[in-house]
Amino acid sequence: DVKVTQSSRYLVKRTGEKVFLECVQDMDHENMFWYRQDPGLGLRLIYFSYDVKMKEKGDIPEGYSVSREKKERFSLILESASTNQTSMYLCASSSQGARDTEAFFGQGTRLTVV
Amino acid sequence: AQKITQTQPGMFVQEKEAVTLDCTYDTSDPSYGLFWYKQPSSGEMIFLIYQGSYDQQNATEGRYSLNFQKARKSANLVISASQLGDSAMYFCAMRETNQGGKLIFGQGTELSVKP
Numbered sequence: 001d002v003k004v005t006q007s008s009r010y011l012v013k014r015t016g017e018k019v020f021l022e023c024v025q026d027m028d029h030e031n032m033f034w035y036r037q038d039p040g041l042g043l044r045l046i047y048f049s050y051d052v053k054m055k056e057k058g059d060i061p062e063g064y065s066v067s068r069e070k071k072e073r074f075s076l077i078l079e080s081a082s083t084n085q086t087s088m089y090l091c092a093s094s095s096q097g098a099r100d101t102e103a104f105f106g107q108g109t110r111l112t113v114v
Numbered sequence: 115a116q117k118i119t120q121t122q123p124g125m126f127v128q129e130k131e132a133v134t135l136d137c138t139y140d141t142s143d144p145s146y147g148l149f150w151y152k153q154p155s156s157g158e159m160i161f162l163i164y165q166g167s168y169d170q171q172n173a174t175e176g177r178y179s180l181n182f183q184k185a186r187k188s189a190n191l192v193i194s195a196s197q198l199g200d201s202a203m204y205f206c207a208m209r210e211t212n213q214g215g216k217l218i219f220g221q222g223t224e225l226s227v228k229p
Contacts, residue, residue, distance in 0.1 A: 033217060035219070040123065041221060042120070042205060042219050042221035042222045043205060043219035043222075048215070050214045050215060056214075056216065058216075059218075088157075090159065092159070092217070094215050094217065095215075096215050101215075102161040103161075103217050104161075105158070105159035107158065108157050
């Protein structure tokens, strides 16, 4: 059974803290994604990685960075958490090449910054 | 720049009736793929259906079909014979070939099925 696992389901952090959201996939996928989901705004792409150590900015990268040191792991980093980063964060992975390969999602991390 | 638009924030449908969820997209890449996902209240993202830009026929998967109108750049999801379990958020997404595997989503439509 294919699996994308996010390290936490719920997280509460204080303003100014450095926050790490971890995502691991066991499907040997080349592509990994971080999205944030907010009501009325859908899923907005934060960062995308197509290979180890490779990354591309998505639509809303400000305030975030990412790390992909190993193929199976993609980390989202909030350098200094702010209240406007309170959101649901979704990680996904997909195979590269075929256009019709769907993305598989983790269960999501609901982050609250207080 | 790619863009996906879902103009219906919320929709209601009577059980056993069909419903169409709208999705329009904007791309200059001739090669792209379109996806629909379902997100129930549990939060999981469930892949429903895929349509490739070069596919000649509209995609179908069980009660789901995709009304693909390439010239109009629309990829509407049709759910036939709605069931109570179809109540969920539905997201349209697009991947352009020249963007590698980058996948962009629309704002979503919340579907409520009435008994």
